[in-house]
Amino acid sequence: MTEIIHPLHRFVRPSVTSSTNCPGCGNGIVVQSILRAVDELRMDMDEFVFVSGIGCAAWIPSPFFNADVLHSIHGRPIAYALGIKMGLPEKKVMVVSGDGDLVAIGGNHLIHNARRNVEMTVICVNNRIYGMTGGQAGPTTPAGVMTTTTPYGSFENSFDISRLVIGAGASFVARWTTVHARQLTKSIKKAIQKKGFAFIEVYSQCPVQFGRKSGMNGSVQMMADYRRRSIQVEKAAGMTQEELKDRIVVGELVDIEKPEMVKEIKGIKARAMGRPQ
Amino acid sequence: MTPERVLTGRYFMMGNEACAEGALAAGCEFAAGYPITPATEVANRLARRLPQVGGFFLQMEDEISSIAAVIGASWTGKKVMTVTSGPGISLMSENIGFAVGVETPCVIVNVQRGAPSTGMPTAGVQGDMVQAKHGSHGDYEIIALCPSSPQEMFDCTITAFNYAEKYRTPVFILSDAFVGHMREEVVIPEAETIERVYRKIPAQGADPQTIKGFLDEDVAPMPIFGRGFKAHVTSSCHDEAGKRNLIDLSSLDLFVRRLSNKILKHKEEITIVEGDYEGGDVVLVSYGSVARAAATAAHLAREAGLPAGTLRLVTVWPFPDHEIERMARTAKHVIVLENNLGQMYPYIKAAAARFADVSFLPPRLLGQIQDPEDIVSKIKEVVR
Numbered sequence: 001m002t003e004i005i006h007p008l009h010r011f012v013r014p015s016v017t018s019s020t021n022c023p024g025c026g027n028g029i030v031v032q033s034i035l036r037a038v039d040e041l042r043m044d045m046d047e048f049v050f051v052s053g054i055g056c057a058a059w060i061p062s063p064f065f066n067a068d069v070l071h072s073i074h075g076r077p078i079a080y081a082l083g084i085k086m087g088l089p090e091k092k093v094m095v096v097s098g099d100g101d102l103v104a105i106g107g108n109h110l111i112h113n114a115r116r117n118v119e120m121t122v123i124c125v126n127n128r129i130y131g132m133t134g135g136q137a138g139p140t141t142p143a144g145v146m147t148t149t150t151p152y153g154s155f156e157n158s159f160d161i162s163r164l165v166i167g168a169g170a171s172f173v174a175r176w177t178t179v180h181a182r183q184l185t186k187s188i189k190k191a192i193q194k195k196g197f198a199f200i201e202v203y204s205q206c207p208v209q210f211g212r213k214s215g216m217n218g219s220v221q222m223m224a225d226y227r228r229r230s231i232q233v234e235k236a237a238g239m240t241q242e243e244l245k246d247r248i249v250v251g252e253l254v255d256i257e258k259p260e261m262v263k264e265i266k267g268i269k270a271r272a273m274g275r276p277q
Numbered sequence: 278m279t280p281e282r283v284l285t286g287r288y289f290m291m292g293n294e295a296c297a298e299g300a301l302a303a304g305c306e307f308a309a310g311y312p313i314t315p316a317t318e319v320a321n322r323l324a325r326r327l328p329q330v331g332g333f334f335l336q337m338e339d340e341i342s343s344i345a346a347v348i349g350a351s352w353t354g355k356k357v358m359t360v361t362s363g364p365g366i367s368l369m370s371e372n373i374g375f376a377v378g379v380e381t382p383c384v385i386v387n388v389q390r391g392a393p394s395t396g397m398p399t400a401g402v403q404g405d406m407v408q409a410k411h412g413s414h415g416d417y418e419i420i421a422l423c424p425s426s427p428q429e430m431f432d433c434t435i436t437a438f439n440y441a442e443k444y445r446t447p448v449f450i451l452s453d454a455f456v457g458h459m460r461e462e463v464v465i466p467e468a469e470t471i472e473r474v475y476r477k478i479p480a481q482g483a484d485p486q487t488i489k490g491f492l493d494e495d496v497a498p499m500p501i502f503g504r505g506f507k508a509h510v511t512s513s514c515h516d517e518a519g520k521r522n523l524i525d526l527s528s529l530d531l532f533v534r535r536l537s538n539k540i541l542k543h544k545e546e547i548t549i550v551e552g553d554y555e556g557g558d559v560v561l562v563s564y565g566s567v568a569r570a571a572a573t574a575a576h577l578a579r580e581a582g583l584p585a586g587t588l589r590l591v592t593v594w595p596f597p598d599h600e601i602e603r604m605a606r607t608a609k610h611v612i613v614l615e616n617n618l619g620q621m622y623p624y625i626k627a628a629a630a631r632f633a634d635v636s637f638l639p640p641r642l643l644g645q646i647q648d649p650e651d652i653v654s655k656i657k658e659v660v661r
Contacts, residue, residue: 013509014486015520049502051349063509063521066485068502070352071511072345073375079342083349083357086307086333088503109345112338265333272328 008035011045013066020059022131024211024219026178026204030125031060033181033202034096037188048092049084053077053106056132056206057098057125075105078113081120089262092121092192099126099140103161107139114168114197116261121191122199124161127206135209145214162201166254171196173254177203177226180250187252196260203248282330283468290463292427292456293318296386297326298465299434300358304473305384306332307350307357309343311365314398315454316388319360340365344372344385351381352510354478354501356438358384363405364395366412373447374413377536378512380491380499382441382476384434386450388457391644400644401454403565406620409449410594416533418540420547421449421594423564427461433591439474440547444539445496451593453616455566455646479506489517492535494542540595549591550600557586559656560604560633562625563614564590567646571614574652585656593621598628605629610659613637614647634659 021027038045045067052058054074062071072080077095085093095102102110102124113120129147130136137147137154140161144153162175172194174187184202191198205211205222216222226248233251236244283302290298296319300308308327310320324334337343340361347357361369366387376383387409391402405412409421420440424433430452437448477498479488485507490500497517500506509519514532522528540547553575554560563571568589578585588604590597605611611633613622619637626635638655640647 013507015518045507046505062511066507068506068508069510070349070502071509071513072349073371073512076341076345076372079337079345080349082335082342083307083309083346083351084353084502086335086346087350087353087355091503108338109342112342269328269331269333273331 008032008039011035011038011066013063016063021056022208024205024207025056026127026202026206026219027057027060027125029178029181030057030096030123030184030202030204031064033184033188034060034094034123036185037192040185041189041192043092043192048094049088051077051081051084051093051095053097053101055098055101055130056127057096057204058101060096060125061094075101076109077101078106078109078120078122082113082118085118085120085262089266094121094123094192096123096125099124099128099161100130100138103159103164104139110165111168114165114170114199117169117171117196117258118261119195120197121188121194122197123188124199124201125204126161126201127204127210129206129210129213131206131209135213147213162199162253165199170199170254171256171258172198172252174199174252175201175203175248176250177223177230177248178205179223179226179230183250190252190255195263196258283465283471285465285467288463288465289460290427291318292424292430292452292459293388294322295427295431295463296360296434296450296452296457297322299431300384300438301326301330302431302465302468302471303435303438304356305358305438306355307347308332308359309335309337309346310360311337311340311343313362313365315390315401315457316360316362316386318457319386319388323360340368341372344369344376347383348372348376348381351383352502354503356382356442358386358438360386360388362388362390362398363408366405366408370412374415374417375512376447377413377417377419379510380445380497380536381447382445382499383447384437384441384450385447386434386452389451389453397644399454401456401566401616402644403451403453403567403616403620406451406593406615406617409451416537418537419449419594420444420446420540420592421451422549422591423451423593424456424591425565425568425589426456427459427463430456431463431465435471436549439472442474442476443496444543444547445476445499446540449594451565453566478504491515491519492517492532494535494538496539544595547592547595548597548600550597551589551591552587552600552604554586554588554604554608556584558584558609559612559660560586560588560608560610561612561614561652562588562590562601562604564593564621567614567616570646570649570652574649574656577649578653578656581653583653583656583660596624598624601625601628602632605632608633611635612652612655612659614652616640616644616646618643
């Protein structure tokens with residue numbers, strides 16, 4: 001009998017034989033979308049450096065991806081990625097991490113690098129809870145959810161991450177859910193090729209923590225909910241705030257051209273060295 | 278090396294500027310930092326000078342991202358540094374532990390100032406001596422050098438880069454506002470006379486499956502990014518190949534011990550001290566800016582017929598206990614001088630107290646280096 005090998009298996013680190021994800025986790029869909037994008041662009045993993053922080057989503061590239069991977073500390077992957085991009089401007093630098101990592105503890109680096117418009121791809125897997133530590137509320141947790149640190153129901157306003165990054169000045173911002181695997185792949189391909197800060201927010205189900213605590217239960221129900229609530233950005237444009245309450249606006253929200261920092265620095269260096277640019 | 282990298286010549290130069298020139302001479306290619314008194318002149322000079330030689334200085338949103346960007350750039354094979362003062366080191370501390378854990382060469386300059394928290398930014402106080410060793414969590418070893426003059430700000434910065442590259446570790450320059458802002462003669466030698474060390478990296482084309490890029494007590498080759506080494510870099514407990522292991526305590530034990538032993542095994546070659554204590558019953562032990570007062574006091578004491586000598590620590594971490602012990606065996610009294618409330622004193626006392634009587638002379642006012650006359654009085658007191 002011939003052994004059947006997954007077409008994307010060649011992108012997986014040979015020493016990795018199992019996954020640490022919980023059953024029903026959305027991470028696998030994000031993994032596939034990233035690797036399909038790399039595959040469809042006919043790129044090699046050696047053209048990338050992957051960077052992650054701390055949390056469930058940070059384990060997407062680390063250790064799975066058979067590439068240079070820096071698994072950094074909590075909240076700082078974008079700052080590490082900036083240093084890597086400074087050293088290897090010709091490489092594609094991709095950050096994959098969660099909402100707690102990139103938006104709570106690491107929010108400062110997210111907005112500042114969006115402002116700098118540094119060429120890198122940042123994929124933020126938004127499960128709206130702290131999964132790895134056992135289901136604590138975060139800045140993306142919707143109001144009223146009883147988590148382990150909000151036993152009387154979460155009482156804070158939550159972040160609209162994509163709008164935050166748009167406001168900070170990123171040149172590409174897209175939002176999808178794990179229901180939109182094909183659209184997500186397409187946007188990741190665009191993000192990889194974007195000459196600027198490219199940010200993708202992915203709503204991703206965490207049935208074990210968020211599912212139980214929000215009463216949405218399993219991943220099938222959670223994905224059905226994503227499908228029901230999602231609305232394309234083009235359709236949403238004509239709707240009121242009230243009509244959009246509880247909806248997930250999906251699609252490519254921003255795709256503009258503006259000066260990119262690493263390229264600007266190249267020009268500054270040439271000037272400082274007295275060379276023609 | 279382009280000639281602009283090394284500004285060979287004699288200068289009347291500020292310590293902080295000499296530090297920046299030392300970094301350039303050592304081959305620094307990338308630096309990141311955040312404005313802070315009394316360290317700004319280093320960053321200002323790097324910002325102007327690095328682009329002239331094809332490098333770059335980035336001002337970041339805070340000190341946390343500064344050290345993170347520096348570590349990231351080091352993993353691309355660049356020689357890197359950051360510069361700050363105490364509050365910045367406090368913010369950087371978690372990331373410094375990361376640099377230790379994944380064995381990242383980088384230089385961290387701390388131009389020390391006074392007091393916990395905001396304190397007095399313009400006052401020179403040796404307040405962060407133990408923080409450099411223990412600021413981040415967990416057991417680890419670090420290298421730290423203490424320059425006493427603008428010339429040493431230049432020289433020690435080069436040594437710091439060489440140690441960082443050789444041992445794949447963060448190396449501290451523990452200066453202070455006195456040495457940082459002091460102007461003195463600085464001689465920058467010819468470029469070809471400056472020793473520059475570059476980290477070992479795996480052979481080009483090495484099979485990623487066979488690379489052991491971590492946890493060698495004699496320093497593993499660094500599988501830097503962009504060369505096809507497919508490095509997996511994690512500060513989680515890992516093995517020699519970088520593979521994470523969060524289950525076996527034997528793996529944890531190996532991870533922590535190997536990292537520490539990498540420094541301790543090479544302690545002798547890392548240690549730089551300057552001893553002038555032959556025949557001295559009383560030895561003044563000091564480092565950094567305070568060593569200048571100690572040298573003057575020893576001179577005055579000898580002129581007055583008192584048997585005084587000095588021992589100056591340039592390397593403070595790993596702690597040079599053998600050199601302290603060697604000195605203490607020949608001395609009767611050891612006086613420790615620091616511009617703080619006694620940070621290195623317990624370490625010096627632990628190494629010297631078996632052989633000599635050890636006492637501490639704090640400054641009259643913190644931030645005011647001991648008056649040499651006061652030191653001479655103390656010498657008279659202990660020999661009485």
